[in-house]
Amino acid sequence: MKPNKKRKKMGRGKTIFYWSILAFPLLQFIIFYVGVNLNSFALAFQKFDYSGNGYTFVGFENLFQNFLDVFKEFQEAKYLQTAVWNSVLVFILGLVIGLSLGLLFSYYIYKKCALSKFYKTILFLPYIISSITLVIIYKYFVEQAVPEVVLKLFNIEMDGLLSNQNTEFGAILFFTIWTGFGVQTLIYSSSMSGISNEIVEAAKMDGITPLKEFLFIDIPIIAPTISVFVVSSVATLFVNQMNLFNFYGAEAPYGIYTIGYYIYRGVSAAGTTLSDYPYYAAFGLVMTMITIPITLIVRKVMNKLDPNEG
Amino acid sequence: MKKNKISILNILLFAILAIYSISMIFPMFWALITSVKEQYDFLDNVLGLPVKVITENFATVIKYFEVPAQQGDVQVFHGFWQMFLNTILYVGGCSLTATLIPCITAYATAKFPQKKMSSIIYGIVIVTMMIPIVGSYPAEIDMLQKLGLYNTLVGTWIQKANFLGMYFLVFHAAFKALAKDYSEAAEIDGASEFTVMTRIMLPLVRNAFFTVFLVKFVEFWNDYQMPLLYLPSRPTLSFGLYYISNNTANMISTVPMRMAGCIIILIPIVVIFTIFSDKLMGNITLGGVKG
Numbered sequence: 001m002k003p004n005k006k007r008k009k010m011g012r013g014k015t016i017f018y019w020s021i022l023a024f025p026l027l028q029f030i031i032f033y034v035g036v037n038l039n040s041f042a043l044a045f046q047k048f049d050y051s052g053n054g055y056t057f058v059g060f061e062n063l064f065q066n067f068l069d070v071f072k073e074f075q076e077a078k079y080l081q082t083a084v085w086n087s088v089l090v091f092i093l094g095l096v097i098g099l100s101l102g103l104l105f106s107y108y109i110y111k112k113c114a115l116s117k118f119y120k121t122i123l124f125l126p127y128i129i130s131s132i133t134l135v136i137i138y139k140y141f142v143e144q145a146v147p148e149v150v151l152k153l154f155n156i157e158m159d160g161l162l163s164n165q166n167t168e169f170g171a172i173l174f175f176t177i178w179t180g181f182g183v184q185t186l187i188y189s190s191s192m193s194g195i196s197n198e199i200v201e202a203a204k205m206d207g208i209t210p211l212k213e214f215l216f217i218d219i220p221i222i223a224p225t226i227s228v229f230v231v232s233s234v235a236t237l238f239v240n241q242m243n244l245f246n247f248y249g250a251e252a253p254y255g256i257y258t259i260g261y262y263i264y265r266g267v268s269a270a271g272t273t274l275s276d277y278p279y280y281a282a283f284g285l286v287m288t289m290i291t292i293p294i295t296l297i298v299r300k301v302m303n304k305l306d307p308n309e310g
Numbered sequence: 311m312k313k314n315k316i317s318i319l320n321i322l323l324f325a326i327l328a329i330y331s332i333s334m335i336f337p338m339f340w341a342l343i344t345s346v347k348e349q350y351d352f353l354d355n356v357l358g359l360p361v362k363v364i365t366e367n368f369a370t371v372i373k374y375f376e377v378p379a380q381q382g383d384v385q386v387f388h389g390f391w392q393m394f395l396n397t398i399l400y401v402g403g404c405s406l407t408a409t410l411i412p413c414i415t416a417y418a419t420a421k422f423p424q425k426k427m428s429s430i431i432y433g434i435v436i437v438t439m440m441i442p443i444v445g446s447y448p449a450e451i452d453m454l455q456k457l458g459l460y461n462t463l464v465g466t467w468i469q470k471a472n473f474l475g476m477y478f479l480v481f482h483a484a485f486k487a488l489a490k491d492y493s494e495a496a497e498i499d500g501a502s503e504f505t506v507m508t509r510i511m512l513p514l515v516r517n518a519f520f521t522v523f524l525v526k527f528v529e530f531w532n533d534y535q536m537p538l539l540y541l542p543s544r545p546t547l548s549f550g551l552y553y554i555s556n557n558t559a560n561m562i563s564t565v566p567m568r569m570a571g572c573i574i575i576l577i578p579i580v581v582i583f584t585i586f587s588d589k590l591m592g593n594i595t596l597g598g599v600k601g
Contacts, residue, residue: 017503018422022431025415025473031453032469033438040449055452101326108323119327122334124591128583130532130548133572136555140344140565141337148356178333186591210317231440245535249556267447268539277448288443295440 043281048274055278066282079254080262086169087258091237094177095230102181103226106188107214124186126179135246138175162247169256176242184229191222220307227302234298236260238287259287345569352566367570374561375571377545377553388545397546399463400537405526407471413519415473416481417507421493435478447539454540461543469540470530477522484515521589524582528590531579551575 044066046055058065074080105123109116126134143160150158158164161171195218203217219226244252244261250268252261266280344352345367347360355361375390388396419428450469451460459465492514493506501509512519534548545553551571554562562571583590 014422014503018418018425018427021414021418021507022427024471025411026427026431028411028468028471029434029473031457032450032472033474036446036450036453037443039453040443040446043449043452104323105327108320108327111320113320114324115327119331120591121587122327122331125334128528128532128579128590129576130534130551130579132532132534132548132552132555133575136551136568136572137337137341139555140568141340144356144565145337145340152357178330210319214319235440246552249552251556264447264535267451268535277452281446281448284443284446284448292441299440 040281040284043278044285046278048278050275055274058278066278067286069279070283070286079257080259082255083257083259083262086242086256087238087240087260090173090176090240090242090258091233093173094180094240095233098177098180098184099226099230102184103188103219104214105181105185106192107218109185109189110192110218111210120185120189124182127182131179131243132246134179135175135243139247142171165253165255168253172242172244172247172256176240187225187229188222191225192218195221223306227299227306230302231295231299234295235291237291237294238263263287341569341572344566345573347566349564349566352564364566367566368574371562371567371570371574375550375554377550379543379545381543388550390547390550393545393547393550396537396544397531397548400466400541400544400546401527401530403463403467404470404530405523407467408526408530409477409519409523411471412473412475412478412522413481413512413515414507416478417485417511420482420485421511431473432482435474438474439476451539461541463541463544466537466541477525480518480522481515484518485511488514517589524586524590528579528582547575 043055045058045063047058047065048054049056105119109120139162143162147158147160150156161167199217199221200213203213208217238259240258241260241264242256242258244256244258245264245268250265252265263280263284266276266283340357343359346363346365347355347367348362348364351361351364372390375393376387377393378385379388415431419425419431422428454460454465454469457465459468488511492510496506496510532548534546534552537544537546537549538552554571555568557563562568
């Protein structure tokens, strides 16, 4: 009996300890994740009452009023349709160019080729330098220095890349992809360093070329890591601001809006009032509902493509 | 291996990476030389080296770096040192809570896997990483206002004190990998669970803890959008930089002054990176482990 009693007592002590250290994290999660998302859902069915009652239920007759406002805005405001297209374009180009170059750079670092340590640091720089600092430098560089370089080298006068409507979107898109290699390169090269030497050596004895080794050995082995990266990128499809707030604050030209920028700008801009929040909550909810199935489909596809699965 | 290093693929990658490096270093170098030019020198000579190196630009930026902030009904101006203090309090507090909470949550779930809540928490972390939440800012502001935490430093620290995300997985893997011998020996000697955690287990993962703290520190130092939304009365240096870059009505709105502002904000991060680059670039890859 005695040892049992002792075990029971120890168990209780452990249980108290367990719950006491988890109490705050769980409470935080309940309030700031569950609560906020429930609140976001509720806010989408509310309106702001200026007579002092704060947010109140819109009523059953106007239940979907905020959502109708969202769809109406989508129908009437061409820039919102463009924003969807821009968001998708940023995502696809970021994935195609960013992922393929990111993987190739990772391969180079993993193979410890010439200057790989230096290149690793350079690729990582945009991660440690704040995006606002990079944006300011880039903004003035492409506006002031690039036209000067072109003039000196080719004797051609040109506008800054951001002042010219034809090059503005491309210049920002380039910047977004250009600064996005850092962390993914580190993650992929780290995953590649886990590849067994025996596999690579055996393939080399069979005369495999570096390109084939990259395509048919390295990529399939790190497929799970690539899958996690792709799925989490899809999850940010309508969150990505493409650095527009950094470049323009709340004044970005309508034609280059992304959905992520539209929402952040809407909530943070100086003119936003409490009565605007329900509209943006409904807008966020609609976008979440669109993104969830896309994320799940991409996840399923990535799992099917993963040679390590099943 | 030698064959690898001279393959066409590697030569091609070397060339692309060289171009990338130049495209990254050249604007930085341009920003540095611009930051020590006088305005007329810059206008005459956008690309070249300065006629005269003007280091006073940095002192001028520090002196006139001001951002308005609403405190109650009054508008006050925060200067460089006030913003520096705001930054240290915001970044230090948020980095600490954003590292400590995933760490102790991971400790509890890794140490007591038999508890149902442990597997529920692990599942929550995995699922929430895959669920995209778009535009919950209004609800979060509303929630903070209801709790009386909006626009307070403590509010932002609590807001960031969540266990979600990949660093929970990093700590969980670290605690799982530790031998149980240490904690069991201490328990036999009569140490309490709290003592085992704080005196034995947490020190054993101090490297991972420090790395996550550094990563978070860099992240919060660079972020100005969240303070803009949730802490508008205490502008940080990054926010200040955003403000002066979009505001022409001040002493420091010239390009050389703005570049000097960028260099000033860069210095602490470059120092941290220089000292801890191995930690930052080495251990961050732990996040690549599939959960």
